[in-house]
Amino acid sequence: MKKLAVGQVDLAAGYPNLKLPNWIERxxxxxxxxxxxxxFSWPVGKLRDIDDCLKSAVSSLLALxxxxxxxxCILPNGSTAxxxxxxxxxxxxGRIVVSSPSFDVVAATISEFHNCxxxxxxxxxxxxxxxxxxxQAIDAECVGVVLCSPDNPNGAILSxxxxxxxxxxxxxxxATVFIDQCFCFCGHDxxxxxLVANFAHPDSNWIMLWDTGKTIGLxxxxxxxxxxxxxxxxAILDRVRVLCFDTPLRTKRLFxxxxxxxxxxxxxxxxRNTIAQNREALETMLKEKSARFYLPxxxxxxxxSLSKASAEYLxxxxxxxxxxxxxxxxxxxxxxxxxxxxIALAREHDEFSRAIYHIDKAISRNVPNS
Numbered sequence: 001m002k003k004l005a006v007g008q009v010d011l012a013a014g015y016p017n018l019k020l021p022n023w024i025e026r027x028x029x030x031x032x033x034x035x036x037x038x039x040f041s042w043p044v045g046k047l048r049d050i051d052d053c054l055k056s057a058v059s060s061l062l063a064l065x066x067x068x069x070x071x072x073c074i075l076p077n078g079s080t081a082x083x084x085x086x087x088x089x090x091x092x093x094g095r096i097v098v099s100s101p102s103f104d105v106v107a108a109t110i111s112e113f114h115n116c117x118x119x120x121x122x123x124x125x126x127x128x129x130x131x132x133x134x135x136q137a138i139d140a141e142c143v144g145v146v147l148c149s150p151d152n153p154n155g156a157i158l159s160x161x162x163x164x165x166x167x168x169x170x171x172x173x174x175a176t177v178f179i180d181q182c183f184c185f186c187g188h189d190x191x192x193x194x195l196v197a198n199f200a201h202p203d204s205n206w207i208m209l210w211d212t213g214k215t216i217g218l219x220x221x222x223x224x225x226x227x228x229x230x231x232x233x234x235a236i237l238d239r240v241r242v243l244c245f246d247t248p249l250r251t252k253r254l255f256x257x258x259x260x261x262x263x264x265x266x267x268x269x270x271x272r273n274t275i276a277q278n279r280e281a282l283e284t285m286l287k288e289k290s291a292r293f294y295l296p297x298x299x300x301x302x303x304x305s306l307s308k309a310s311a312e313y314l315x316x317x318x319x320x321x322x323x324x325x326x327x328x329x330x331x332x333x334x335x336x337x338x339x340x341x342x343i344a345l346a347r348e349h350d351e352f353s354r355a356i357y358h359i360d361k362a363i364s365r366n367v368p369n370s
Contacts, residue, residue, distance in 0.1 A: 018217055018270075018271065018274055018346060018347070018348060019348050020217075020218070021265065021267065021270075023261050023265050024216070024218075024258060024261075027254065027257045027258055027261065028218065028221075028254070028258075050249065050252050050253060050256065051074060051252070053256050054074060054223075054252050054255060054256045054259070055069050055072050055074070056069070057255075057256055057259040057260045057263075058072070058210075058225055058259055060259075060260075060263055061259050061262055061263045061268075062210065064197075064227075065197075068197050068227055071227055071228050071229070071230065071233040072225055072226065072227050073225070073226040073227075073236070073237060073240050073244055074223060074224075074225060074226075074244060074247055074252065075223070075224040075225075075226060075240060075243050075244060075247060076222075076223065076224065076243065076246070076247050076248070076251075077211060077213065077222055077223070077224050078180070078209055078211030078213065078214075078222075078224040079105050080224070080243060081209055081211075081224045081226050081240070081243075082105050082106065082109075082146075082178075082180060082209065083105055083109050084236075084239050084240050084243065085178050085207055085209075085226070085236065085239070086105070086106050086109040086110065086144070086146065086178070087109050087112075087113075087239075088235070088236065088239045089116075089143045089144035089176060089178075090109060090110050090112070090113040090116040090143075090144075091113060091116075092116075092143045093113070093115035093116055093143070094115075094116060094117075094141050094142060094143040095116070095117045095118070095119050095137075095141045095142050095143065096110060096116060096117075096118055096119070096142070096143060096144045096145070096146060097119045097121060097134060097137045097138060097142055097144070097145045097146070098118060098119070098120055098121070098145075098146045098147075099120075099121050099122065099129060099134065099146070099147045099148065099151060100122075100147070100148045100151050106118070106146050116143070119137050119142075121133045121134045121137055128156055129147075129151065129156050129158060129162060131162050131165060131166065134147075134166060135165060135166065135169045138166070138169045138170055138172075138173060138175055139173060140173055142170075142173055142175045143175055143176070144175055144176045144177070144178060145166060145170055145175060145176070145177045145178065146178045146179075146180070147166075147177070147178070147179045147180070148179070148180045148181050149179055149180075149181060149195065150181060158179070158195060159195075160195060160198065160199035161199075163179075163195055163196055163199040163200055164199050164200065164201055167196075167199075167200040167201040167204035167206055168201040168203075168204065170201075170204055170205070171201050171203040171204040171205070174205075175205070176205040176206065176207065176232065177196075177200070177204060177205070177206045177207070178206070178207045178208070178209075179196050179206070179207075179208045179209070180208070180209045181209070181210070181211075181214060196208045197227070200229065204229065205228075205229055205231060205232045206228065206229045206232065207226065207227070207228040207229075207232055207236055208226075208227050208228070209224060209225070209226055209227075210224070210225045210227075211223075211224045211225075212224075212255060212259075214300075215268070215271060216258065216262070216267075217346075221251060221254065221255075222251075223247070223251060223252070223255050226240065271346065274345075274346060274347075274348070274349060275300050275345045275346055277349050278345040278346075278347060278349060278352045279295055279302065279345050281349070281352065281353060281356055282295070282302055282343065282345070282352075282356060283295055285356055285359070285360050286304065289360065289363045289364065292304070292305035293305065294340075300344055300345045300346040301342050301343065301344055301345065302342075302343045302345055303340045303341065303342060303343070304340070304341050304343055304359070305340055305341075306341055306362070306363075309365075310362040310363055310365070311341065311362075313361075313362040313365060314358060314359065314362045317358040317362075318355045318358050318359060343359075
C-alpha cells in the first residue's frame with residue numbers, strides 16, 4: 001500500500017493488473033478450497049468431461065465455432081505452448097521467420113537446434129506489419145513463421161488480407177504459420193473471433209494461441225488454449241499431449257467457472273474500457289509535454305521515448321523496462337530501441353494516474369533532454 005501511495009507501480013509488464021472483480025474473488029477465494037480439492041480424486045475419465053466443459057466455456061467467450069473448438073488443446077501457459085510449437089518447427093531444420101523482437105522464447109528454443117536459424121522481420125518502426133518482407137522471407141528454407149497479433153509491443157494488427165497472403169505463401173513451401181494472441185478483444189476499439197481461422201488459405205498449416213494471463217490477471221493462475229487447422233492438429237497434439245495431461249485439474253476447474261462467468265459479467269468490455277481510459281490519460285499528458293511516444297491503435301502496451309535522466313528518475317518511482325531488454329540479440333544496430341520504454345495500459349485507473357504523475361514530473365524536470 002505504501003508503494004501504491006507514492007506511485008511505485010509496475011507499468012512495464014504486458015499482463016493486466018486490474019482489481020479482481022467480486023465475482024472472480026468469490027470463485028478464487030470462496031470456492032478454491034474443499035470443492036476443488038475433492039476433485040483431485042476424480043477418475044481419469046472425468047478429465048474428459050472437464051476438458052469438454054472448459055472448451056465450451058472458451059468457445060462461448062471468444063465466439064468460436066464448433067469446428068475450431070474441436071481442434072483445441074489446453075496447456076498450462078502460453079510460454080510452454082510457444083516452446084513446443086517452435087521446437088516442432090526447429091527440429092526439422094531450416095529457418096523460422098519471426099516479426100516481434102520481444103519473442104525471446106522463440107530465440108531461446110531455436111538456439112537448442114544447431115540446424116535451425118532465425119530471421120527477424122521487425123514491425124517496430126510502424127504500426128503495420130511489413131507483410132512484403134515477411135513474404136519474401138518465406139522460401140524453401142523456411143519451416144515456420146511466428147507472428148503476434150496484436151504485435152508485442154507495437155500493437156500492429158494482421159488484417160484478413162495479410163493472413164491470407166502469408167498463409168498462401170507458406171502453403172507453397174509447406175511452412176507452418178503460428179500466430180500468438182490472435183484474439184483482438186484486448187484492444188480499446190476492437191472485438192472479434194480469431195482472424196486466422198477465418199482468413200487462412202485453405203491449404204495452409206496454421207496454429208494459434210490464446211493465454212488467459214493476457215486478459216485475466218490472476219497471479220500464477222492461467223491456462224493456454226492452442227488451436228490449429230485440421231491437417232496440423234494431429235501433429236501438434238502429439239507434441240503437447242503430455243502437457244495436456246499434466247495441466248492441473250484444479251486450474252481447469254477454476255477457469256471453467258471464471259470463463260463462464262466472464263461472459264455473463266461482460267468482463268472483456270470492462271477490460272477494454274480500462275485500457276481506453278488509461279490510454280486517453282497518457283495521451284493527454286504526453287501531448288502537453290511534447291514528448292515522443294507511440295500509442296498503438298490496439299493492445300495494452302504503449303511506448304514512450306525517455307532521456308537517460310528521465311529514465312533514471314523513474315527507476316525508483318515507476319518501474320518501466322527499456323524495450324531493448326525484450327529485443328533479440330540478432331537484431332541489427334539500426335533496429336535498436338534503447339530509449340523506448342514499455343507502459344502497460346491494463347492497470348487500475350487510479351493506480352495508473354499516480355504513475356502518470358511521476359512520468360509527467362520526470363519529463364518536466366528533464367525537458368531539454370527528453
